Amino acid sequence: MTDYEKLIDAETWAFIERTNSYYPPDTVDYTIDEQREIYDRMCRAFHAGYPESVTAEGSTISTPTHAIPIRTYRTAAPEASAMVLYFHGGGFILGGLDSHDGICAELCAGSGYEVVSVDYRLAPEHIHPASFDDALAAFEWAAAAYKRPILLCGDSAGGNLAAAVSHATRGHKRHPVGQVLIYPGLGGDTSKGSYITHAEAPMLTMRDLEFYKNIRTGGIDRTGDITLAPLADADFANLPPTVIVTAECDPLSSDGEAYGRRIEAAGGKAWWHEEPGLVHGYLRGRHLISRARASFGRIIEAVTVLGKGERAW
Template identity: 35%
Template sequence: MPLDPHLKEVLLQFAAAPQPNGLEEMRAAVIEGAARSPKRDVTIAGTRDLTIPGPASELPARLYTPVGEGPHSLTVFFHGGGFVAYSIETHDHVCRELCAGANTAVLSVEYRLAPEHRFPAPVDDAYAALVWAAAHGEELGADTSRLAVAGDSAGASLCIACTQRARDEGGPAVRAQLLIYPAADFVNVDRYPSRRENGQGYFLTEERMTFFGQMYLADPAHAAHPHVSPLHAAQLHDLPPALVLTAEFDPLRDEGIAYAEALRQAGVRAEHQPGPGMIHGFANMTALSPAAAELMDRAAGWLKAELSEGKESAGSNLSASTVAD
C-alpha cells in the first residue's frame, strides 16, 4: 500500500532538518527529537528509576507498573538505535504504551553502546539484566513466572540473543518475545529485496546500517555469530513464542519476515505482523500515525495474551504449533 501519509510528513521533516555531523551529534539529536515528539495519552500506575548490576558496571533501568492489583507479569525491554544511540529516555513512551496495553510491568534497561563497547558487550548487558530481573520479582513487584522480552530494532536483536542464551545456558524461562523490526542478518544483506527497495529515503538508510555495523562489530567475523545474525544460528528450536513486527518501507522488512519463518521451521510458535505503509521507527510515532498506534496496540494485545495467568508457561520445549502470516 502507499506510504502512510502521516509518516510521509515525518519523513519530509527529517529531510528538511540539519543532518547530524558525527556520532555525538546523532546521539544528541535523537534525544532532543524524542523529547519534542508528541505522545499518546496512556495511564499507568507509575515508574521507578533504578540501577541493576551488569557484567562490567551498573545499568540504568526504569520500571513501569500498570494500573491494578499485582503482582503483574514482567517484560524486560531493550531500546533500539543501531547499538550506538538512543536510551531509556527516548523509548519511555513505547514502554508506557506496552505497560498499559499489555497490563505488564516493564523493565526498560539501558545497555552499553558501541563503538565504546562493541559486541558482545550489549548482549552481555542485556542477558545480565534478564537474569537479574527473573531473580528479583519480589523487589520489582512482578510475577517472573510470566516473563517476556521486548525490543525494537537493535533492541529486538538483543532480545533474540537473550532467548538463545537463556536456552543454552539454563537461564530464565521466557514466555514470549516481542520483536519490533529486528535486524537478523549482518552477513547476506544482498539477499533481501527490502534492503534495495527501502535503502534510501525512509529514515533508516543502507548507509546508516553499514555505519551501525562498523561501530558494533570490532571483528567482521562476528557478523555471522548467532547472537548477531540469528538467521545463521545452527539451532533455533526451543525458543519462546514470538511476534515479529515489520514495516513495509523498512530495509529490515525481509529479514524480519525470514526470521519469523525460520522460527516456524524450527518448531517455534511464531507470528509475523506486517506494517503496511509503515517505516522503521513507527513504534516511536504512534501519536503521529493512527495506523502505527493500531499496530502497537495489537502487539500489546498479543503480549497480554501470552502473559496471561491462565496460559501455560512456554519456557523451553515449546509446542511446534505455528501461526501463519
C-alpha cells in the same frame, strides 16, 4: 526504483518530514556525540507523556564490572501474569531510558504488566558484545528477581538483543515465555529481499545499517556470531513463541520474515506481520499516524497474550 509516493500515505509522510526536521537523513555523517544530541532532541519532541495510571522508578542492576541503569514502569493495579523486559532501539549507538520512555509507559498501561526498560551499554565506547552482555545480564537479574514469567520485547537494535537473549537462554530454567520483536535487525542476507527493494527507504537506509554495524563491531568481522546476528544460528528449535512486526518500507523487513519462517521450520510458534506503508521507527508516530496507532495496539495485544501463555495468532 521503489515508488514511496504510492506506498506511503499522507500521515506517514508528515511524520517522516517532522522526523527529518529534527534528525536529518545525513545525521550519520555527524560525530557520535552530535548524533546522540540530535536523536535525544527528536525523541523528546515526540514524547506524549505518561498515561495517568503509570508510574516509573529508576534503579540499577549490579554486575561484577558495572551497573546497568533500568527504569521500571507500573500501573496502579498491575497484572501479575508476566513482566516485560524491554530493549530500546537506536542502532546500538543511540538512545537510552529517556528515548523510549513513552513507549514503555504506554506498553505498561496497555498490557497491565510491569515493564523494565534496560539502558545497555552503547558503541563505540563499548563494542559488541557489550550490549548483548548487558541484555543477557538483565534477563538473568529478572529471572532471579521475579517469580512471574518474563517476556522479551524490543524495537530495531533492541529487537536484535531480545532475539539474541532468547537464543542464549533456551536451556535456562527460567527461559523467556515469549518475545515480541518490532522491526528488528537480525543479521539477514543483505543481497536480497527488502535489503535491495528498500535500500534507500525513508528513515533507514543500507548506508545507515552499514554504519551502525561497523560502529557496533569496531570494524571486526564477526560473521557467524549469533549473539550479533541471530539469523546466523543453525538451530532454531526450542525458541519461545515469537511475534515479529515489521514495516513494509524498511530494509530490515526481510529479517523478520526469515526469522519467523526459521522458527516455524524448526517446529516452533511464530507470527510475522508486515505493516503496509509504514517505515522504520514508526512507533514514535503512534499518536500521529493511524496505521502506526493500530500497529502499536497489535503489539500491546501480542505482549498481553504471550504474557498469559496464550496464542497470539
